[in-house]
Amino acid sequence: MASHAADAPADASDPTPSFRAQILATEHWGLLAARGTAQSEVLSRIGIFLTLVSAGLVSLALVGQATDFSDAFIAFAIGVLAFIDLVGLLTQVRVVNIGMEDLMYVVAMNRLRGAYLELDPGIRRVLMASPHDDFPGVQQTYYFFSPKRGLSQVFGSTMMFIMIINAALLGLLSAAIVVIFSGSAALAVSLGLLVGIAYFVVSFLAGNRRFRAALAAHRPEFPSQS
Numbered sequence: 001m002a003s004h005a006a007d008a009p010a011d012a013s014d015p016t017p018s019f020r021a022q023i024l025a026t027e028h029w030g031l032l033a034a035r036g037t038a039q040s041e042v043l044s045r046i047g048i049f050l051t052l053v054s055a056g057l058v059s060l061a062l063v064g065q066a067t068d069f070s071d072a073f074i075a076f077a078i079g080v081l082a083f084i085d086l087v088g089l090l091t092q093v094r095v096v097n098i099g100m101e102d103l104m105y106v107v108a109m110n111r112l113r114g115a116y117l118e119l120d121p122g123i124r125r126v127l128m129a130s131p132h133d134d135f136p137g138v139q140q141t142y143y144f145f146s147p148k149r150g151l152s153q154v155f156g157s158t159m160m161f162i163m164i165i166n167a168a169l170l171g172l173l174s175a176a177i178v179v180i181f182s183g184s185a186a187l188a189v190s191l192g193l194l195v196g197i198a199y200f201v202v203s204f205l206a207g208n209r210r211f212r213a214a215l216a217a218h219r220p221e222f223p224s225q226s
Contacts, residue, residue: 017119020115020119021119024115024116024119028109028112031105031108031109031112035101035105038101038102039098039102041098042094042095042158043158045091045094045095046091046095046158046161046162048091049087049091050165052084052087053084053169056080056084059080060073060077060080063076074179075180077176078173078176078177078180081169081172081173084169085166085170085173088162088165088166088169089166091162092159092162092166092203095158095159095162096159096207096210099158099159099207099211100211100214103138103211103214103215104214106138106142107133107137107218108133109129109141110129110130110132110133110137110141110222111133111220111221111222113127113129113130113131114131114133114221114222116131117131128144129144131222132222132223132224133218133220133221133222133223134218134222134223134224135215136224137220137222138215159207160204163200163203163207166203167196167197167200170195170196170199171192171195171196171197171199172192174188174191174192174195174196175188175189175191175192176188178191178192
């Protein structure tokens with residue numbers, strides 16, 4: 001394995017290690033910049049989406065008061081909620097894609113740290129982020145103080161935040177559709193809750209499956225158990 005290629009620091013008289021270090025550092029900075037740009041872009045998208053949600057709900061409140069919550073208001077609400085749900089779905093797709101890209105950047109930078117250790121094994125004691133480009137290494141880099149990320153990191157993530165908002169919006173849309181066709185408030189609330197919960201569960205399982213599939217297809221260069 002490449003991780004065993006060097007057990008001691010390279011000879012200082014050999015210029016090759018310094019060139020390798022420069023190349024690795026340049027690649028590392030490039031990955032950091034790309035990761036920062038991706039995070040900034042997705043936060044902007046989320047901000048736009050939340051502004052749209054706020055504006056849509058305020059407009060529903062104003063129109064509802066003006067129309068005394070008549071059938072015309074229900075039709076208006078369905079149109080507004082459908083549009084917000086569409087934007088929310090597109091935002092969620094982008095958030096999931098950025099999450100996968102972030103995983104990609106973390107794996108790549110872990111691999112670079114493994115290459116740094118080949119040049120100078122003595123720096124291992126000062127690294128908190130992992131030099132292993134496998135799943136345990138990814139977990140260590142995402143959260144230094146525990147071998148595994150806790151549930152608070154998972155359920156407090158941006159991806160989970162967007163899924164919950166979209167689930168609530170889709171539940172509201174479903175309830176509005178039920179009201180306009182059946183007029184039953186109890187049925188609307190029940191179906192809205194069911195649709196929202198089902199959407200969240202499906203989205204969560206699909207995201208987790210995609211994450212696991214990406215790691216399963218990856219072949220680490222510096223595995224943790226090497």
